[in-house]
Amino acid sequence: MAIKRAGIVGGGVIGAGWAARMVLNGIDVQVFDPDPEIARKLDTVIAHARRAYGKLFPGLALREGTVTIAATAEAAVAGVDFVQESLPEREDLKRRVLAAIDAVLPPHVVIGSSTSGLLPTSLQADMAHPERLVVGHPFNPVYLLPLVEICGGEKTGAAAKETAAAFYSAIGMHPLHVRKEIDGFIADRLLEALWREALWLVNDGVATTEEIDDAVRYGAGLRWSFMGTFLIYRLAGGEAGMRHFLAQFGPALKLPWTKLEAPELTDALVDAVAGQSDDQAKGVSIRELEALRDDCLVSVLAGLRSEDYGAGAVVKRHHQALMAATAPVSKAQAADGLLVLHEVTVPADWIDYNGHMTEYRYLQVFGDATDALLRHIGLDQAYLAAKGSYYTVETHIMHRGETKMGEGLHVATQILSVDAKRLHLFHRIVRSRDDFCVASAEQMLLHVEAASGRAGAAGAQVLDRLTTICAAHQGLPKPAGTGRAVGAPR
Structure with a gap:
């Protein structure tokens, strides 16, 4: 069963981190914590996570889940598909609350405990359905670090551990099964x-x-x-x-x-x-240190992702899954007939010493827009593995205006021509507040076959989609600057 709604009991550092990871992976969460400032603290952690995900998974318009603050632990688990308990490390407290939520949940709903060392056999002792309890021990920040230790107690069922592992994997984590119940687990x-x-x-x-x-x-x-x-x-x-x-x-x-x-x-x-x-x-404040920690972790994870190794392999697989499940943006076609498949808000670390978006970030935006187009025409993971992909062989960028931090941008894309092997594009980066074109890029792409690594014909379905879009774009005005060499007149 797909897990679409989760209950989180305990919204401290770990519980809030779980909430952020789940929300950014499209899961609706219901959170209980007696802290009167729980809503503000959750908002802060989710904002940190959203910023980090924007850097780790650039160009994806993620569908976020919702957050509901519940008045009681029982209310937090009403109607949910999965429960994550993240209460303070007090065995008496955890046992009492786990027994209470166990009493109101349907028997099939799995409960994961974030405990960092308490034994699941003890935690499940007062539950009517102890077979549903597993330890799902994460690491801070939960929304970035992939590791989650899974450990069952004497009465934990194999199905509960399998369900928990599948759910954690689906939200981008690496489940590590602890073979024997042991104080402190492994990590x-x-x-x-x-x-x-x-x-x-x-x-x-x-x-x-x-x-x-x-x-x-x-x-x-x-x-x-x-x-x-x-x-x-x-x-x-x-x-x-x-x-x-x-x-x-x-x-x-x-x-x-x-x-x-x-x-x-x-x-x-x-x-x-x-x-x-x-x-x-x-x-330096705790919040500033958290942001620095997240930035450093994103850099390490992104670097490891490029090598497809260790935690980077987990991030790469999750990035591919997000790309496959995520529509490029909410609107596919602008009023003028151009494709609008990529939107972005300029973050602080894209700004140079002049206070404007630095040059190479324009190329990044154009690249993300091209990736969005390729997803739009059907280049999913199955196609990439079996048939191949388009590779950019030439780009000509013209800078037409300045862009500052916090400004919203969208990319309008026009297909100029297409044949069996080549794709000729023209992108415009448009400032959303006033529809001003701040930069444009003309690109030529070649379709490269997966098997041979050489240029070859694209698949029939992909070509059909490109040809249909190109035919619709033939009636649009030719973009100014098309075919222009550096320094040549318009």
Whole structure:
């Protein structure tokens, strides 16, 4: 069953992150949290997520779900297809609320708990339908990081785990099944080991909080993001691989390098860690740091996406799924007969030192408009894999005006000519507030076959759609500047 509406019980950092991920993937959410400012806080987190998605999935007009604030936990789960519980890490609280919502839900609705360490067997103890409860443990920010750990309790049914995994995958996540029920699951046990050692280093005066973070972010953290630990250590063994690594570095495990038992959190240690963390932040607010975190994560994920590796492969698959499911824009044809398939609002990071949209972003907008056209004529994932795609071989851009941050733009597209292999386009970037053309691009594209990697005829259905549009565009005025070389008169 497709999940279209979800109930979220607990709207703190994790619950709000779930709400943002679901809403931006077209899921309607009903949220309960006793915080009187829950609506404002949700709006803030969803705005952060929307900004990040705009950078991670440029050119997509995502259909967003709705947000409803519920007065009670029971109201939040009324009529939903899936429930995500994200209450504070108190077993008594979670057990009581889980039993209450379990009592009002149809038996088939799965409940995922965001707990970071409480065992599902204990959490499901008071439920009438314990087979529906799974742990679905995400990582902050939930709307960007793909990992979600799935763990069942003694009474959890296999169907519940499968349903949860399918839902999480559909909203762009990477489910990791925890084979055995264990305190802290997998990821948090690893994080806890690093955290305990870091506290000892501060406690013993070896390093400050900033120095410890530098040791991670300038070193191993960069490679952890795509290969983890074991694969990296395999490479450290050279051509002989992991066996040689273990033989060479295994003896070091007997050395007193770590203290896995955490130091006592004395007032002095708490003051030291908190004070050093304040110094490290240098007055930058939490919200500003969240935005910086999101920007850095988008950059890492986008880079990994280009390699189709690790978390980037998850993002790439989800991007393809979103493209397949998303209409280019709400309107396909303008009043003048041109196609309008791409719209965008100019974000802050597109602005140069002059306060205007920087040059290469114009090419990005034109490229996104071309991608929207290709989706419009039927170049879906099946076509790309079996038949091929169009590749841009020539572009001539003319800049006609300036564009500032926050301005809405749309691209009007005219097909000048088409044959079996070639597609001749003319795009205009139009400022939506006054319909002024700020830039134009003439492009020639070649259809390249997937099998041979050479130019070849497009599929019949795609050619039919292009030919029909081109015939309709033949009666339109020829765009000014068509065929113009650089510096040539109009």
